[in-house]
Amino acid sequence: MHGDPISDYLTRVRNAVKANHRVVEIPASNIKKEITKVLFDKGYIANFKFEDNDIQGTIKIALKYHPVTKIPAIRAxxxxxxxxxxxxxxxxxxxxxxxxxxxxxxxxxxxxxxxxxxxxxxxxxxxxxxxx
CATH class of the missing domain: 3.30.1490.10 (Dna Ligase; domain 1)
Incomplete structure (x- = not known):
């Protein structure tokens, strides 16, 4: 069990951006879903999908990169x-x-x-x- 689920969420996104991944999967919770919606509305992520495949569910986040320079939308x-x-x-x-x-x-x-x-x-x- 993690001590802080929001820190875990942010660390997974940060690590996926640094590794140039296209998609990152994160265990879901209501606060994480709301943070994901804000990031999508403000253009920091390309898309997201909430999946209820088990008890907790997961959030699949498609990260956003510049089409030519491949610089990520999330710098920090x-x-x-x-x-x-x-x-x-x-x-x-x-x-x-x-x-x-x-x-x-x-x-x-x-x-x-x-x-x-x-x-x-x-x-x-x-x-x-x-x-x-």
Missing amino acids: INRVSKPGSRRYADMKTMPRVLNGLGIAIISTSRGVMTDKEARRLNIGGEVLCSVY
Whole structure:
């Protein structure tokens, strides 16, 4: 059993990007599904599929690369809030990743969303990770 399932998710994606894999399979959970939807909506992954083949299910993520240069869309994906040190932010202290070029994924009372959406809705939450 892993200590932190979100860190495991991010590490699997990071390792697959560094190894230039096209598809990565990750054990599913509701929070991982929501993070995957945010990454797809913001254009960091090409596609995803939720499979319920066993009790837990899996998430298949098709990673996105530039068609000519083969540079991955995800340059870095880092965990911000850890189980031993939770990071919460309100609208005023919401982090800006690469001065707005990247995204921070926030878990709010209205669901998982990006830092820009949370600022627009004037709500805060736990900063799960940053992506650029």
